[in-house]
Amino acid sequence: MLKATVPAAMITAPGSGQGKSMVTAALARLHRNAGRKVRVFKHGPDYLDPMVLEVASGQPVYQLHPWMTGEDECRWRLAEAACDADLILVEGAMGLFDGDPSSGDLAKLAGIPALPVINASGMAQTFGAVALGLASFDPDLPVCQVIANQIGSPYHGELLRQSLPDGIRLLGAIPRNEAMSIPDRHLGLVQAGELADLEQRLDDAARVLAEAGLDGLPDAVTLEAPAPQPPPRLLAGVRIAIARDAAFSFIYRANLDLLAAMGAELAYFSPLADSEVPAADALWLPGGYPELHAATLAANGPMLDAIRGHHRAGKPILAECGGLMACADELADKAGQVHRMIGLLPGRAAMASRLQALGLQSLRTRQGELRGHTYHHSSLDTPWQPLARARKQAGTEGEAVYCRQGLVASYFHGYFPSAPELVAAIFRGEPLHLLNDKEPADA
Missing domain, CATH: 3.40.50.300 (P-loop containing nucleotide triphosphate hydrolases)
Structure with missing residues (x-):
């Protein structure tokens, strides 16, 4: 105690x-x-x-x-x-x-x-x-x-x-x-x-x-x-490359702590300044301000190719909010200028004149209920249908969650310690086992 x-x-x-x-x-x-x-x-x-x-x-x-x-x-x-x-x-x-x-x-x-x-x-x-x-x-x-x-x-x-x-x-x-x-x-x-x-x-x-x-x-x-029990070492031997710079910086310390406690090795890189992704089993593109640095990101061809190569190799990628925007084919900034992005998610992310979503949400699966929030001024126009949708705290439909070929992308920001098993499954490239609205979270 x-x-x-x-x-x-x-x-x-x-x-x-x-x-x-x-x-x-x-x-x-x-x-x-x-x-x-x-x-x-x-x-x-x-x-x-x-x-x-x-x-x-x-x-x-x-x-x-x-x-x-x-x-x-x-x-x-x-x-x-x-x-x-x-x-x-x-x-x-x-x-x-x-x-x-x-x-x-x-x-x-x-x-x-x-x-x-x-x-x-x-x-x-x-x-x-x-x-x-x-x-x-x-x-x-x-x-x-x-x-x-x-x-x-x-x-x-x-x-x-x-x-x-x-x-x-x-x-x-x-x-x-x-x-x-x-x-x-x-x-x-x-x-x-x-x-x-x-x-x-x-x-x-x-x-x-x-x-x-x-x-x-x-x-x-x-x-x-009382001190909590340590999480299971579900990511032992998994190396996760994490984007971290002025464009990708929305990272909870508790998320990093959890990944390390579950045995993951963390390697940081800058999509703006670096030319390659560190050798890794999985990739995390967190939120941030890609719209403010879209021209620099679009001009860094070697980096975009490296992220595409990681995806082609079948390795998992988690793209949250700004990371989702960067994974689209195109990003339109506040001035309306369109920039070519990574192209893992078909369609265009575009900045809007007002706030598009704000509030607490969660993603309910058999591997746990990942809680977090959403807050963004952009929208995504894509032909893809979401595999799931997060739920607002009030119980209504929330952010789309796109899952295809190892990519998990959403405007939803997750607080990893709320669902360690689900987070480990995402970074190991395992499928999400979703719950329907009537199933209890511990089903």
């Missing part, structure tokens, strides 16, 4: 756009710069925020989500981190009570207090009403402190403090400052590796928080959970 007591907080907000991502990153950097070991987690599916949070904290960042990763894994990861961390921060998703399960649900499950960040720009005494609403909405979730963001002056911050009801105090009031922002694009924040000055940005943001009085530690909580 793992058990430890450590200061911890769920950094949340009334809704998206309040600034909680940058506040979480700045808090992590502030306490790291003070000599503390800070472990940060992200509630729910997200690839981009964790990239920044890893740079901020200097430690690996994992996802926590009671439905996608499972309640037991949430408790275990937090308890494991508590054993050697000086501070644990969990960045919430959307608003405190948004989604099912919400950030509030995760906070209650873990026994971590919620610490809302409220954008107070254009707000005075109403700040207290918002804080009171968050604190009283769920009596089982204590909200004892709040952070004001985007204040205009010290007087503004004092008005906010005075507006708070008994039992809620202002932990700090953050002034408007360019240091508290990071560029974004259609899928969220710009990738951490694309920001040459990210370290300086984070140090500047940490100083802003210190000046706002946010250098204190949150209350300590006790976190405990």
Whole structure:
């Protein structure tokens, strides 16, 4: 049994756009710069925020989500981190009570207090009403402190403090400052590796928080959970080549950990810069931004030929979202320019003017239920019929899953630890044994 007591907080907000991502990153950097070991987690599916949070904290960042990763894994990861961390921060998703399960649900499950960040720009005494609403909405979730963001002056911050009801105090009031922002694009924040000055940005943001009085530690909580059993070594002797560069970067650390724990040897390569795929038994093309690098990818003929050769040899390929786009015959970028792609999946992937799909989904098979999510701004026009469709969390039809000649391609992003046997089957090139809608997942 793992058990430890450590200061911890769920950094949340009334809704998206309040600034909680940058506040979480700045808090992590502030306490790291003070000599503390800070472990940060992200509630729910997200690839981009964790990239920044890893740079901020200097430690690996994992996802926590009671439905996608499972309640037991949430408790275990937090308890494991508590054993050697000086501070644990969990960045919430959307608003405190948004989604099912919400950030509030995760906070209650873990026994971590919620610490809302409220954008107070254009707000005075109403700040207290918002804080009171968050604190009283769920009596089982204590909200004892709040952070004001985007204040205009010290007087503004004092008005906010005075507006708070008994039992809620202002932990700090953050002034408007360019240091508290990071560029974004259609899928969220710009990738951490694309920001040459990210370290300086984070140090500047940490100083802003210190000046706002946010250098204190949150209350300590006790976190405990049993350690999980190691997964079966179903991939012993299997070498998996994984695309990893600016175009293919949406990879959960937990997915890599699972593949290694099941015995796989992992070899990384860049479809943008390299000319060949490492010698491997299987290939993983994860999601990312192939649409931003389509011209470079299309011009790398040797690499495209190498991936085609891997496929012709009958070796398995998993292509997720951006990987699916790259496997199509063509990719039309946001400007409408069409680029030749790998050509394993007939048809064209094209960027759309608005979001095409978003939400939690799962793929149900006799080898396990692979849980995950979808989030994309492109669509695929193909003559192929899907072998299966993922199911939305609500039970309705989700993303198409194309399976042919060793290729498994979908806009669906899987969280591998939710279904180790299925993941191993995909990378061994074994068929998926699907369940119908009426069969239980443990059939």
